[in-house]
Amino acid sequence: MKYQSQLVAKPYFIAALALFFGQIVFGLVAGMQFLDGTFLFSAAHFNIVRMTHTNLLIVWLLMAFMGAAYYIVPEEAQTELYSPKLALITFWVFLIAAALTVVGYLLVPYAHLAAITGNAIVPTMGRGYLEQPLPTKIGIVLVALSLLFNVTMTLIKGRKTSINLILVGALCGLALLFLPSFYFPEDTVKASYSWWWIVHGWVEGDWELILGALLGFILIKMTGVDREIVEKWLYIIMAMVLISGLVGIGHHYYYIGAPAYWIWLGSIFSAMEPIPFILLIAFAFKMLFQRRREHPNKAAMLWAMGTPIMAFLGAGVWGFMITLAPAQYYIHGTNFTAAHGHLAFFGAYAMVSMAIISYTMPMLRGREANSVKAQHWEMTGFWIMVLSMIGIALALTGAGIVTAFLQRSGADPMGFMQVQDRARVFFWGREIAGASFFTGLLVYLRSFFIKGEYQYTGEVKRALAT
Amino acid sequence: MAGPGPAHYGHFIMQTALTDDRLQQSRGQPLPGDFAIWVFIFAELTVFGVLFVAYAFTRSAHVDLFNASQLTLNRTYGFANTLLLLTSSYFVVRALRAIKAGRHTACGNWIAGALGLGAMFLLLKLVEFHQDFARGITLSANLFYMFYLSLTFFHFMHVAMGMVILAVVAVKAYAGRYTADNHTGVETGASYWHMVDLVWILLFALVYVIH
Amino acid sequence: MKNGLLHILKPCTAAWLSLLALAAISFQLAYDKPGRLLMVFVLVLTLLKGQLVVDYFMGLRHAGPVWRATMGAYLIAVGTLIGIAYLIS
Numbered sequence: 001m002k003y004q005s006q007l008v009a010k011p012y013f014i015a016a017l018a019l020f021f022g023q024i025v026f027g028l029v030a031g032m033q034f035l036d037g038t039f040l041f042s043a044a045h046f047n048i049v050r051m052t053h054t055n056l057l058i059v060w061l062l063m064a065f066m067g068a069a070y071y072i073v074p075e076e077a078q079t080e081l082y083s084p085k086l087a088l089i090t091f092w093v094f095l096i097a098a099a100l101t102v103v104g105y106l107l108v109p110y111a112h113l114a115a116i117t118g119n120a121i122v123p124t125m126g127r128g129y130l131e132q133p134l135p136t137k138i139g140i141v142l143v144a145l146s147l148l149f150n151v152t153m154t155l156i157k158g159r160k161t162s163i164n165l166i167l168v169g170a171l172c173g174l175a176l177l178f179l180p181s182f183y184f185p186e187d188t189v190k191a192s193y194s195w196w197w198i199v200h201g202w203v204e205g206d207w208e209l210i211l212g213a214l215l216g217f218i219l220i221k222m223t224g225v226d227r228e229i230v231e232k233w234l235y236i237i238m239a240m241v242l243i244s245g246l247v248g249i250g251h252h253y254y255y256i257g258a259p260a261y262w263i264w265l266g267s268i269f270s271a272m273e274p275i276p277f278i279l280l281i282a283f284a285f286k287m288l289f290q291r292r293r294e295h296p297n298k299a300a301m302l303w304a305m306g307t308p309i310m311a312f313l314g315a316g317v318w319g320f321m322i323t324l325a326p327a328q329y330y331i332h333g334t335n336f337t338a339a340h341g342h343l344a345f346f347g348a349y350a351m352v353s354m355a356i357i358s359y360t361m362p363m364l365r366g367r368e369a370n371s372v373k374a375q376h377w378e379m380t381g382f383w384i385m386v387l388s389m390i391g392i393a394l395a396l397t398g399a400g401i402v403t404a405f406l407q408r409s410g411a412d413p414m415g416f417m418q419v420q421d422r423a424r425v426f427f428w429g430r431e432i433a434g435a436s437f438f439t440g441l442l443v444y445l446r447s448f449f450i451k452g453e454y455q456y457t458g459e460v461k462r463a464l465a466t
Numbered sequence: 467m468a469g470p471g472p473a474h475y476g477h478f479i480m481q482t483a484l485t486d487d488r489l490q491q492s493r494g495q496p497l498p499g500d501f502a503i504w505v506f507i508f509a510e511l512t513v514f515g516v517l518f519v520a521y522a523f524t525r526s527a528h529v530d531l532f533n534a535s536q537l538t539l540n541r542t543y544g545f546a547n548t549l550l551l552l553t554s555s556y557f558v559v560r561a562l563r564a565i566k567a568g569r570h571t572a573c574g575n576w577i578a579g580a581l582g583l584g585a586m587f588l589l590l591k592l593v594e595f596h597q598d599f600a601r602g603i604t605l606s607a608n609l610f611y612m613f614y615l616s617l618t619f620f621h622f623m624h625v626a627m628g629m630v631i632l633a634v635v636a637v638k639a640y641a642g643r644y645t646a647d648n649h650t651g652v653e654t655g656a657s658y659w660h661m662v663d664l665v666w667i668l669l670f671a672l673v674y675v676i677h
Numbered sequence: 678m679k680n681g682l683l684h685i686l687k688p689c690t691a692a693w694l695s696l697l698a699l700a701a702i703s704f705q706l707a708y709d710k711p712g713r714l715l716m717v718f719v720l721v722l723t724l725l726k727g728q729l730v731v732d733y734f735m736g737l738r739h740a741g742p743v744w745r746a747t748m749g750a751y752l753i754a755v756g757t758l759i760g761i762a763y764l765i766s
Contacts, residue, residue, distance in 0.1 A: 236505045243513060261605045261612045268520055272513065494741030508747070515755045522762030529766045533711070545704040549697060555734050556693040562736075563689070660734045664727055667700075671723035672759065675707040676716050 001363040003074045005081035010364045011091050012067030013357045017445065019060035019098070020350070024438050026053040031431040035424065044106065051131045052105050057345065058129060059098045062140075064353035065210055066094075066147050069171060071360050072217050073151045076167075077158025082150050090146040097139040101132055123184050127195055130181045137181055144175040162231040163217050166238060170209035177201040189257040196252045203349070204273060204315075205245045211311070211352045212237055212280070218304050218359050219284065223291035233283040237276045244272035251323045255332060263325040270323045274316030280308040296454040297362065297369035299378040299447075303355035306386060310347030318343050318393060330408045335423070336400035343393040346385075354382075354444075362453070371452030372459070381444025388440055391433030399426035498562075499654030507661045510624070514665050517620070518672055521613045528609055533677050535610035538603070543594045544674040547587050548666065551625075554583035555663040558632070558656045565639065568646035574639035577632055580659070584629045591622055614673055621665055628662045631655045692733035699726050716763055724756045 001007075030049045032039045040049075074081045081087060104113050114125045117133035124134055132140070151168050180194040216234045220227055250266025284305055295301060318340035322328055331337070358378065362370050369375070402423040406414045414422075497504045525532040561576035595618075603611045635655040638644060644652055686694070699722055706719050731748045732738040738745070 232502050235502055236509075239506055240509055243509060259606045261616070264520070264524075264612060265616060268516060269513075272516070275509075494744070495739050497740055497744055498736050508751075511751055515751065518755055519758045519762070522759040526762045526766035541704065541707050545700065548700045548704075552693065552696045552700060555730065556689065559689045559693075559734050559736075563687075657735055660730055663734065664730045667726050667730065668723060668755070670700075671703055671719060671726075675703055676719050676759075676763065677707075677711045 001075075001360075002078075003080045005084040005087075006071045006074050006360075007364060008081065008084045008087040008091070009067040009071035009360060011088070012063050012070065013361060013364075015091070015095050016060045016063035016067065016353065017357070017448075019056050019063065021441065021445065022102075023053055023056035023060060024434075024441055026050075026056065028431070028434055028438060031427070031434050034420075034427045035431060048105055048110070051128075052102055054129055055098075055101065055105070055131060059094075061349050061353060063094070064357065065171070065174075065207075065214075066091075066143075068210075068214055068353070068356045068360075069147060069151050069167060071356070071364075072167060072214070073154050073164055074158075076161045076164040076217070077154050079154060079158035082153035082157075086146060086150055090143050090150075093139065094143045097136050097143075101136045104133065105131070122182060124182055127181075127184065127191070129199065130195070137178075140178060141175070144171075144178065148172060148175060161227070162234060163213050163220070166209055166216075166234060167213035170206050170213065173206040173209070174202065177206055192252070192256045193258075196249055200245070200249045200252055203345070204248065205241060207349060208241045208245070208276065209238055211307075211348055212241075214352050214356050215280070215284065215304060215307060218300065218355055219287045221359065222293075222295040222297065222301055222304065223287045224293045225287050225290050229290075230283075230287065233279070233286075237279045237283065240272070240276040240279060244269055244275060248273050251325075251328070254325045254328055267323070267325045271320065273323070274312065274320050277308065277312035277316040281312055284308045295369070296456070296459075297359060297375070299370070299375040299382070300355060300358035302379055302382055303351060303358045306382065307347070307351040307355055310351055310386060310389070311344070312347075313390070314340065314343030314345070314347035314393065318397075330404050331400060334400040334403040334408070335396040335398075335426075336404070339393040339396035339400060342396065343389060346389045361448070367453035369454035370447070371450065371454060374447045374450035374452065375454075377443060377447035377450055381440050381442075381447060384440025384443060385437055386440075388433050388437035392430050392437065395426045395429035395433055398429065399423040402426065497657070499650055499652075499657045503654045503658055507657060510661060511665070514617075514620075514668070517613075517617055518668060521617065521672060524609060524613065531608060532610045535608060535614075536674070536677055538601070539614065539674055540594055540597065541674050543590055544670050547590055548670050550583045550587045550590070551663045551666050554580040554587070555660050557583065558659050561639070562649075562652055562656050565644050565649045565652050566646055570639050570642050570644055573644065573649075573652065574636050577636040577639060577655075581629055581632055581636065584625060584632070587625060588622065588629075591618065591625075595619075617669055617673060621662070621669055624662050624665065628655075628659045631658055689733050692729050696726055696729055699729075713764070717760065720756055720760055720763075724752050727752045 026049050029040060029044065030046060030053055033046045033049065037046075070081060070087050104117075108116075110125075110131075113133060114120075117125075117135055119125045119134055122134055124137055125131060130137075148168070148171055151171065155164055155168055177198055180197045183194045185191050185194070212234050216230050219225065220230050246269075247265050248270035250262040251270035253262035253266055284307075288301070288305060318336075322331055322336050322340055362368060370378070403419050406422060407416065407419045420427075557576045557580035561573045561580065564570075564572035564576055595615075598611075598615070603615070605612050605615050632655050635652055638651060703719055703722055703726075706715060709715060728749070731745075731752070735748075737748060
């Protein structure tokens, strides 16, 4: 770690992991409620549990991205962060706002929450992932602006690299793309459009740029490969993201009342959305094979290599399953989508966040890499979480298949609740995989508490002895 | 000069040069311009290729509709646009020849000419779009018109982007930033422009002509 | 005796003029009655035009065999698929 101000990333990362923990707890509860509808019925209704689960996900990922920006921008720009103080104040504002929002969700009936937080002034509440009260939404905008101001001022006075430009540019995009959350028209088709500008624009566009920048940074630092080679790959990958993703938003417009040409444009362009993920795998492994050094942080390297593969599986493969219009006609909004959502969010964004934390956290704690013991715990956590998430995806896909056959096709389709009943075995599979995932998360978190740094001399001795 | 004699070095360099030369002849020269633009070019060609094939196969299921609707297109405009783009591409080739001979102002002039023709293409296309919309040709009118408008609009955007790239190249050429030995930027911009031309050739034939 | 035209014209200029001529022919054929043979002819003509642009404008005739093969394969692939689509209609 070269610049003292990079330390502001630490609280962001710690909060990110704490919120991740909370997210999974709520996920387990929600999964249980699929199987027993009365589970915690009076204390926490399913819709509240679900939105807490999803909102925590978004906030912890944003925390991780912000921490990553505060770490990466100064190092790439080769100058101290413009205002570490502002970064810390922003952190507390964001964390407190997030905490208050979750408390609001859990303790206040949603309609009442809307009434007391001024939803009548500018209605923004009620849409999935955008359930936050107006003050929280405004808070998110202010936090984003603060981040942008800070990193842009840092960038201006320092070295401009591709990583930095892509990262800061994407963060600008992130902020701008959040603005449609304030636009909630009566017309449900228009409301859907604007919702997707945020959701698709973020996860199938803007955030992929962030992923590329973060992965590129990690690979430059850990492999020692020429920066220019990494940059060229990134530009190509980013170009493919935009080429496929911009019109690819049409794959959300097939059956919501939009004009029919979206069936064509959405299918053709979104079919190409897996391409950047294939390129990311090729890129990551090429850099690994061409590495000029053996970085002691093996755990971080594992995250860096695992991310493109899992991202390709979740976003590319599972995404492709549901993207073509004829397929989506039968499986739109089924557990196929849930499987894709879980595997993609985890594989792409949760994993790249954990990759950047894995690489930077030892530095933020004063060492190049953690002890071998700590790394083993971390890597075990990695494998348990990765395999569990694949299990979750497979289980949900099973549930989706049941829905497609029994509810969406055939001469005599069944009703929703009947079909949910038929899919119980898959919901059990999901919950068990979820519990396994939670175990993996605990193992992963434990690794942060194992003391000691990487012992070069010890490792050399061991290597020579074999 | 001390050390292993210069003659020894010279001999070694000669050998390497000869081997390089032979390799060059068998491998050919590298692609003109920045390699990254070529990956971009291949990607764009793939996207347009997919669109063209999608058009062709969709047509095979709606032959009469496509044939009938195709006749309502203004083929004269399409042909004029073909001539404009072919010539502007030719101008860009001449621009590259000019800078290879070190004549940076001539290079700038040729590109300016190409830009002028490109602007005429855009203008003519806008006129055509205006006439189309006036006649009720929209993305929702029918399947053929959906493809026609999508394809030509995407291509239009690529022409516009190509013009931005060429404009930057022209400015730098006039400023003397390229030389006979160092003009990768010109080759890069030129390659992109030729791709735009190539796509139009395929598009015009497919959408306006073949029936 | 070298290619006569190339005595007076540079290759790229010859290519350009050929392209203009081929475009004019294609344009004229647009007004002709439809027919399988005609359609195949125009398609082939189009691929030829494409190859001219690739060779003489993009300058790929000097480039390595891998690149020439790639572009050639692209034109053939797209052309063939389009041809199939038209022939099955």
